[in-house]
Amino acid sequence: MESTEAARTAAALAELSCTDVSDALDRLGLTGQCLGIRPLDRSFRLLGQAWTLRYGPVGTDPGTVGDYIDDLGPGQVVVLDNQGRLDVTVWGDLLTAAAARAGIAGTVIDGVCRDVDRSITLGYPIFARGNWMRTGKDRVRVEATGEPVCVGGVRVEPGDWLLGDGDGVVVIPAAKAGEVVAAAREIHDAEERIRAAVEAGATLRAAREQFGYHRLQTRHRPS
Structure with a gap:
């Protein structure tokens, strides 16, 4: 079980960058x-x-x-x-x-x-x-x-x-790997959509607003 979970975590992290993960850590207060x-x-x-x-x-x-x-x-x-x-x-x-x-x-x-x-x-x-x-x-x-x-x-x-x-x-942190990966994926995907929109002709301001860029790294607090 542990080895399977570790393999999943490794595969997910392999698709991310340090900047993706850094932003996710900020969001989670880590x-x-x-x-x-x-x-x-x-x-x-x-x-x-x-x-x-x-x-x-x-x-x-x-x-x-x-x-x-x-x-x-x-x-x-x-x-x-x-x-x-x-x-x-x-x-x-x-x-x-x-x-x-x-x-x-x-x-x-x-x-x-x-x-x-x-x-x-x-x-x-x-x-x-x-x-x-x-x-x-x-x-x-x-x-x-x-x-x-x-x-x-x-x-x-x-x-x-x-x-x-x-x-x-x-x-x-090993105990937070799942949360960090999930947040990093969301951030990564949003930035890819912003990049694609800009390359298609949108202004950076409009693309950031559309995909919620300014909230991506903001720490999420329990409601």
Whole structure:
């Protein structure tokens, strides 16, 4: 049952953009837009459910950046919370190669990565704050896995849905996925009708009025 529902959600989200979902989140009063998290390549698209890991600075022992990748599989998104640090990376060439081979859906980092050429060559989607070459080894350590993390100011829980494209990354709470998809579809369809009307000769003002554009993203409150 769960796998069937997940497959339906994945199929529905695959037809939507981050902007569709962002507007739906606004309508539902949810925060899911990850500030400052961007694709290494604008052609990258990411869709899957979160597997989470949180890093912290090392203490008296060197800690570890984690040998977790072999335990993940298709449909999962690696979500790494490195507290937005730009001075050390937590993802590089070897992780990219292993993740791509395993069919993992992609990686989202609140921080930076390195070895970007490998990601682009393999077409493996990475969304991060940027890239830099300095390793996180002996500088950060794994604090927790499988727990809620923060990415771009957004709480991400294991199993939440992540959608990424050229505009960035959005997080859809697993428990609200159905509502978000329904709202995003309505918004997407309305904007397609507005676009078609404009291309047919209507003014943008008239098309927006006809299809209720100015109410699409407005938060819906219980009556």
